[in-house]
Amino acid sequence: MALHAKAKAEPGYRFYALYDKLYRADVLMHAYERCRANKGAAGVDGITFEAIEQYGVSKWLGELAQALRQEEYAPEAIRRVYIPKPNGKLRPLGISTLRDRVCMMAAVLLLEPIFEADLPAQQYAYRAGRSAHDALAEVKVGLDRGYSEVVDADLSAYFDTIPHRELKLCVARRVVDRRVLHLISLWLGCAVQENDKRGRKTRTTLNRDTGRGIPQGAPISPLLSNLYMRRFILGWQQWKASRQLGARIVTYADDLVILCKPGTANQALMAMRTLITRLKLSVNEEKTRTCDASKEYFDFLGYSFGCYYSKRTGRAYYGLKPSKKSMRKLVERLRDLTDPRLTWLDAATEVQTINRVLNGWANYFCLGTVADAYRAIEMYCTSRLRRWLLKKHKSRRNGMLAYSYEYLFQTLGLVSMTRRRSYQPWAKV
Numbered sequence: 001m002a003l004h005a006k007a008k009a010e011p012g013y014r015f016y017a018l019y020d021k022l023y024r025a026d027v028l029m030h031a032y033e034r035c036r037a038n039k040g041a042a043g044v045d046g047i048t049f050e051a052i053e054q055y056g057v058s059k060w061l062g063e064l065a066q067a068l069r070q071e072e073y074a075p076e077a078i079r080r081v082y083i084p085k086p087n088g089k090l091r092p093l094g095i096s097t098l099r100d101r102v103c104m105m106a107a108v109l110l111l112e113p114i115f116e117a118d119l120p121a122q123q124y125a126y127r128a129g130r131s132a133h134d135a136l137a138e139v140k141v142g143l144d145r146g147y148s149e150v151v152d153a154d155l156s157a158y159f160d161t162i163p164h165r166e167l168k169l170c171v172a173r174r175v176v177d178r179r180v181l182h183l184i185s186l187w188l189g190c191a192v193q194e195n196d197k198r199g200r201k202t203r204t205t206l207n208r209d210t211g212r213g214i215p216q217g218a219p220i221s222p223l224l225s226n227l228y229m230r231r232f233i234l235g236w237q238q239w240k241a242s243r244q245l246g247a248r249i250v251t252y253a254d255d256l257v258i259l260c261k262p263g264t265a266n267q268a269l270m271a272m273r274t275l276i277t278r279l280k281l282s283v284n285e286e287k288t289r290t291c292d293a294s295k296e297y298f299d300f301l302g303y304s305f306g307c308y309y310s311k312r313t314g315r316a317y318y319g320l321k322p323s324k325k326s327m328r329k330l331v332e333r334l335r336d337l338t339d340p341r342l343t344w345l346d347a348a349t350e351v352q353t354i355n356r357v358l359n360g361w362a363n364y365f366c367l368g369t370v371a372d373a374y375r376a377i378e379m380y381c382t383s384r385l386r387r388w389l390l391k392k393h394k395s396r397r398n399g400m401l402a403y404s405y406e407y408l409f410q411t412l413g414l415v416s417m418t419r420r421r422s423y424q425p426w427a428k429v
Contacts, residue, residue, distance in 0.1 A: 004113035007174065015114060019179040022106050023068040028061045031105035035098065035219070043097030044079045044193050052098065064099060071179065075100045075186050077203055078215050080194040092160075094192065094215040104187060104219040107180065112223055114174055119226060120233045125253040126222035132301050135252045136320065136367055139259065139300060142248045143293055143318035147259035150305075151247075151269045152298040154287035155276065158254035159221065160213040162228050163280045164188050167214070170227045187220055188213075225253060228279070235275045242271040250300075257300050265290040293318060302326040308369060320368035327373060330361050331380060338384040343392035347412060350388070354381065355415045362420055374417035381417075382408055 006013060021027060042048045052060050067073040076097045082090035096104070119127065124135035164185075171184060189208035196202050207213040214221045229251055236242045236249060247268050248259040260268045269290050276283050291298050297306035303326075308319040337354055358381065365373065386403045389395075395402060408414045 003110065004117055007114045007117035011118070014174055014176045016176045018110050018175060018177045019068075021110055022103075022180070022183075023065040025061070025065065027106050027109055028065055028102065029057075031102045031109060032057060032061060034105050034109075035101045040101070041095055043095050043100065044077050045097050045099075047098055049098065061102070064102065068103070073103065073183075075103075075190050077191040077193040078218070080192050092216065094217045096190075096215065096218050100187070100190075101219055103183075107183060108219055108223055111171075111175065111180075115223065115227060118174070119230055120237075122233050122249045123226055123229060123251050125251070126226055132252055132364070133367060135250050136301055136303055138248075138250050139257060139305060140318065140320060140368075142250070142259035143305065147248055147261060148293045148318075149260040149262055149265035150291050150293055150298050151258035151260065151265055151272060152287075152289050152291060152300070153256040153258065153269075153272060154284040155254050155256065156282040156284040158281065159216050159225060161281055162212060162214055162225070164207075164211045164213075166231070166280065167224060167228050170231065171224075184220070184224075187215065187218065190215060222253075229254075231279055232275055235278070236271070239271070239275065242268070242275065245271065252301055255301060257298070262292075265292075299323045299325065302365065303368065321370060322365040322373045326365065327376070330357070330377060333357055334377075334381055334384055338388040340388065340391045343388065347389065347392070351385070351412045351414050354385070355413070358415045358417060362415075362417060366420070370420070371418070374420060378417040382414070385414065 003015070007015075036049055039049075064073070076099070078094040078096050081093050081095060083093055084090060116127065124130045124132065124138075167188070168181065168184065172181060175181065189205065191203045191205050191208070193201055193203045207215075214224050233249060233251070236247075245264050245268050246261060247264065250257050250259070258265075258268050258272060269288070273283055289298075293305060294307050297304045299305075302323055303320040304323040305318070305320045307316055308321070309316055334354065334357065337350070337357065342350070358377070361377075362370075362374070382405070385408060386400065389403050390397070409416055
């Protein structure tokens with residue numbers, strides 16, 4: 001794209017005229033298609049994609065373009081819902097209206113190519129051509145190259161505490177168009193609507209009042225979070241106290257690890273705390289720690305890294321495997337799917353649902369030492385499925401005799417986890 005090429009060729013160039021491109025018909029249509037592909041629920045106005053398509057997508061986008069052109073557009077409040085976290089707590093998630101989501105996505109289409117040219121190699125989240133697997137491979141390479149001490153860092157409510165003023169300065173460093181900057185300010189200060197204990201709708205403006213936080217779940221949020229994390233990485237590279245440590249940083253959104261040479265992890269932890277404080281963020285001291293990967297394990301992006309031993313040769317090596325927490329989440333999901341109260345479901349439909357869950361999990365957890373994890377998951381899954389089938393058919397027979405492996409895998413078509421193999425992308429590095 002021309003914007004990316006210009007930004008890459010001239011690191012100091014600032015873009016003055018972007019707003020008029022925001023309401024172009026092709027840009028809005030592409031933004032709508034991206035939002036439509038992501039699906040998602042309706043916002044506070046209750047308008048769904050189905051309702052828009054019944055009304056007429058071109059007509060609806062034309063009205064949005066007109067509002068942007070005449071600078072009459074104003075975002076609606078964000079509908080807040082809560083999703084459960086593995087620790088039993090609830091994570092707040094904001095659902096913007098479809099109108100606001102399409103407008104944000106159009107802004108992302110224009111701004112992402114510009115800022116992608118500036119993001120450092122240490123950032124892997126929300127970037128084309130990069131993935132969590134690439135971040136994991138980078139950690140593995142760092143351990144193999146002698147960076148065996150690790151700062152396993154956790155930031156407290158990163159998305160909710162990003163300061164607006166400093167964030168807008170990050171945007172303004174490249175974008176001078178005041179109308180685009182004004183839009184970003186409007187999105188950052190959106191009101192939040194939720195239901196109280198009595199079911200009444202209430203609205204708050206905490207982000208606007210405190211000048212902190214970006215709306216989680218909004219299309220613009222991943223780009224803004226990357227922009228602010230970039231400040232930490234640049235600060236680490238420029239500050240003498242951290243630069244001289246020669247550590248390697250790997251970040252994925254708000255997940256952060258610092259790989260250090262032996263004997264330097266505590267210095268790196270102190271430097272990280274200082275820089276995070278300067279950025280007006282905070283470190284979760286309960287979850288942040290240093291560890292020696294040759295003696296203990298640390299978790300990153302769902303995997304446990306540490307020193308493992310080959311079953312064939314007995315040789316020690318740095319590796320990774322699915323973490324206990326990741327295994328536990330899958331087990332809980334499989335337990336819910338094979339609930340005895342769901343025996344009214346068709347067996348073929350039940351197996352198809354289980355297969356989707358297993359394939360999705362295994363497609364991500366396919367790196368490093370996975371054979372033991374796959375074997376344990378398969379044993380648990382077949383046991384639960386047999387119990388579910390016995391309950392469904394009101395049978396008291398032995399589960400293994402009534403429903404053999406051949407029946408489960410060949411007749412019902414259950415996915416076999418043990419036939420999958422590990423994939424190691426760092427072999428090419």
